[in-house]
Amino acid sequence: MALIALPRPGQIAVKNIGPFDLGRLARLHRGCFDDGWSRSDIAHLLSLPGSFGLIARCFDRGFSAIDGLRGVGFAICRVVRDESELLSIGVLQPWRKRGVAGMLLETAMFRAHEAGAEAMFLEVAVDNVTAQSLYERYCFERVGTRTDYYHRPDGRKTSAYTMKASLGSLRSRARLG
Numbered sequence: 631m632a633l634i635a636l637p638r639p640g641q642i643a644v645k646n647i648g649p650f651d652l653g654r655l656a657r658l659h660r661g662c663f664d665d666g667w668s669r670s671d672i673a674h675l676l677s678l679p680g681s682f683g684l685i686a687r688c689f690d691r692g693f694s695a696i697d698g699l700r701g702v703g704f705a706i707c708r709v710v711r712d713e714s715e716l717l718s719i720g721v722l723q724p725w726r727k728r729g730v731a732g733m734l735l736e737t738a739m740f741r742a743h744e745a746g747a748e749a750m751f752l753e754v755a756v757d758n759v760t761a762q763s764l765y766e767r768y769c770f771e772r773v774g775t776r777t778d779y780y781h782r783p784d785g786r787k788t789s790a791y792t793m794k795a796s797l798g799s800l801r802s803r804a805r806l807g
C-alpha cells in the first residue's frame with residue numbers, strides 16, 4: 631500500500647515559478663521591499679533568456695496556514711553562460727528566521743549550477759547586514775563596491791557591495807518541490 635507523506639508543520643517547500651504565479655510574486659516583492667516590482671516588471675525579467683524564479687511555501691497550522699501555502703518568499707535569478715546573478719530574494723516578515731531564504735538561495739545556486747554557471751554574483755546594500763550574513767553563510771565574498779547603487783523611494787542613495795560565490799564545488803541538499 632502506498633503511503634502519502636503529509637508535510638510536517640513548519641516544513642518549507644521550494645518550487646519553480648509558473649506563469650500563474652506572477653501576481654503572487656509581485657505581492658511577495660511588495661511585502662519585502664519599499665520599491666516593490668510590478669507584475670509586468672517581473673514578467674519582463676522572467677522572460678529574459680536564462681531567467682528563473684522560485685517561490686517558497688511553508689506548511690503551518692492555524693490561521694497562518696493559508697498564507698503559508700500562498701507563498702512566503704521568492705528568489706529571481708539569471709544565468710548567462712558560465713555566470714549567474716541573484717536578482718532578488720525576499721521573505722515576508724512573519725516567516726523570517728526559519729531558514730526560508732537559506733533554502734531559496736541554496737536552490738537558486740543549485741539550479742544555476744545545473745544550467746552551467748560556475749559562479750553567482752549579487753548586489754547587497756552596505757547597510758543590509760541581515761542579507762549580508764545570509765550570503766556569507768552560503769560562501770559569498772565581497773568582490774567590489776558600487777557607490778550610490780540603490781536610489782531609495784525617499785531620495786536617499788545607498789552604496790552596494792558586489793558579492794560572489796563559486797558554484798563549482800556546490801554540494802546542495804536542495805530539492806525542487
Ligand SMILES: CC(C)(COP(=O)(O)OP(=O)(O)OC[C@H]1O[C@@H](n2cnc3c(N)ncnc32)[C@H](O)[C@@H]1OP(=O)(O)O)[C@@H](O)C(=O)NCCC(=O)NCCS
Nearest residue numbers: 662719720721726727728729730731732754760761763764
Ligand atoms: C534577508 C532575508 C531574505 C533573510 O530571510 P530569512 O528567511 O529570515 O533568512 P534565513 O532564515 O534563511 O536566515 C536568517 C537568519 O535566521 C536564522 N535561522 C535560520 N533558520 C532558523 C531556524 N529554523 N530557527 C531560527 N533561526 C533560524 C539564521 O541563523 C539566520 O541568522 P544569521 O544570518 O544571523 O545566521 C529577509 O530578511 C528579507 O526578506 N529581507 C528584506 C529583503 C532583503 O533585504 N532581501 C535581500 C536583498 S539583497
